Amino acid sequence: MLDFDTLTPAISRQTVLCVGDLMLDEFVYGEVSRISPEAPAPVIAAQRSEIDVGGAGNVARNIAALGASCIFVGLIGDDDAGRTLNAALDADARITPVLVCDPSRPTTRKVRFVSEHFSTHMLRADWETAAPASAEIEQRLIDAVLAQLPRVDIVLLSDYAKGVLTARLIRETIDAAQKLGKRVIVDPKSPNFALYRGATLLTPNRKEFCEATRSRADTPVEIARAAREAMAAADCAALLVTQSERGMTLVPRQGEAIHVPAHPVKVRDVSGAGDTVAAVLAVMLAAGASWDIALRAANAAAAVAVSKKGTASVSLAELRRKILPHAFLAAEEKIVAAGGDLEPHLTEWRTEGLRVGFTNGCFDILHPGHVKVLTAARAACDRLIVGLNSDASVKRLKGDSRPVQDERSRAEVLAALEAVDLVAIFAEDTPLELIKRIRPSVLVKGGDYTRAQVVGHEVVDSYGGEVLLIDILPGHSTTSLVARARDGQS
Structure with missing residues (x-):
């Protein structure tokens, strides 16, 4: 990395x-x-x-x-x-x-x-x-x-x-x-x-x-x-x-x-x-x-x-x-909706022999901890795809009060980052099917996960890919940020 x-x-x-x-x-x-x-x-x-x-x-x-x-x-x-x-x-x-x-x-x-x-x-x-x-x-x-x-x-x-x-x-x-x-x-x-x-x-x-x-x-x-x-x-x-x-x-x-x-x-x-x-x-x-x-x-x-x-x-x-090139594409050019076609991007990158990386999350409120993981993930590959939970998926995982921002807003914020080459929205609770489609060379998650907890690690292991855990910044959590904001409102 x-x-x-x-x-x-x-x-x-x-x-x-x-x-x-x-x-x-x-x-x-x-x-x-x-x-x-x-x-x-x-x-x-x-x-x-x-x-x-x-x-x-x-x-x-x-x-x-x-x-x-x-x-x-x-x-x-x-x-x-x-x-x-x-x-x-x-x-x-x-x-x-x-x-x-x-x-x-x-x-x-x-x-x-x-x-x-x-x-x-x-x-x-x-x-x-x-x-x-x-x-x-x-x-x-x-x-x-x-x-x-x-x-x-x-x-x-x-x-x-x-x-x-x-x-x-x-x-x-x-x-x-x-x-x-x-x-x-x-x-x-x-x-x-x-x-x-x-x-x-x-x-x-x-x-x-x-x-x-x-x-x-x-x-x-x-x-x-x-x-x-x-x-x-x-x-x-x-x-x-x-x-x-x-x-x-x-x-x-x-x-x-x-x-x-x-x-x-x-x-x-x-x-x-x-x-x-x-x-x-x-x-x-x-x-x-x-x-x-x-x-x-x-x-x-x-x-x-x-x-x-x-x-x-x-x-x-x-x-x-x-x-870590600057984001030269407009945000909408870097976002693929749930079920959208990733193949044109993947085919181009594979033809060029580029190393494709993948990470995922809800990214409801983007904070420095997210930025560190995304930057480190991009440094470990040539092109980084970020899997983003859809609104329905976030609601099932986090409860009825989430997400704070809808999936389009979250995707546009991610797509504006220089470290992110593509944002792929997925409707399932986990990105497993997305990982199977992408077959990334490197699969990245924050260090608050163990290797065994990383969804898709078996898939990546099967073809000799790499699973990379990034140390997280302590004190940064979307859940705590949302709670603090709501406490302030009350």
Whole structure:
């Protein structure tokens, strides 16, 4: 369950040590309307330019944007690009740059020429020395890493194959982290996963994964099979394969593989999306999130990142909005009357591979206890259906004086909540038949119930679904609120 109220303060207490290849990303935006008279080459009429911290530096920026602290160890040259990067990182109060300067090589710099109108990349120019750091510089980098390790909660190695993450630095970092009980996440570049032996988690994209495993793994099942073989060689706890529009597949060494579909989103720029994924995973795991929650958060963050131009960072507020989207439908579009047709919604969500959750109640007077359960329920799934007792059903359960509000009013209040994707009114005393129709992946109730008391738990258990109990807020009860209101009237 992705509980933002609990995770937010936990995230702010975490410090991530990020080590990797730093680069300066420059984007020149303009349009091409003619060919150069000097050569058969298009001429871009530059309109504006933007400079961003790129490569592993973008990982650091994403860590800071999420509210955690980051100590960043990287390499720059003795040039303007290096000084620009150092100043940009130092300007963020949550980032502590520990940069080693190598005068013999340029700071990695990439200039992208982009069509302003079509948001397409037309050309990229690179300044770089893609070679391992010299022995002297390598030792300075290792010394910097080992000095910072005791101060951090988790380690993230961001490998762009530009020279920082040498075999020796990787080995010494992972070994030292293990001795201190620190987990290590690696966004790998080398196809030799054994190079990262002992890391907690590797996060290759599908192309990198197929090259490393020498497989054509295409489905989640095939990926899981190939990943388990790779993990044995790399001696890591889990492996995550990112697959762009196909979503992500996480394979833990212990337990079942988890696949999440990509969020439907208009892709504007994929630059740095992998950085965002790695940063979110590190922050979430450091804050105590499970594999499942960290994966779902990273997947949502990737959707936010690719919807932005350039090298983008994602804030915790943006992540929250993606996971708990605003109610963009009118209330009447989110309400299904008793006996109404749920299939169009269910078919669409199942086709997209979304995880459907379900909870239910009378919701006669909506109070903070209800809101907590609904928000927590939505955090445990991709789409939340709320079963709502009809007026006749409430009367049978609660007595002739209830409900205080009719079913339409109650449904409209629920439908206005961002956590609720659909309200399904049911006429029976229990939602059992509704649960059988929906077959939710997760069935949620308040913690004042035991698992055995949750209506429909046998149904959900039968196909491997999850039953989730949410701790309730003490002192909040519709019955007591109604009683107090009536006492006040008398």
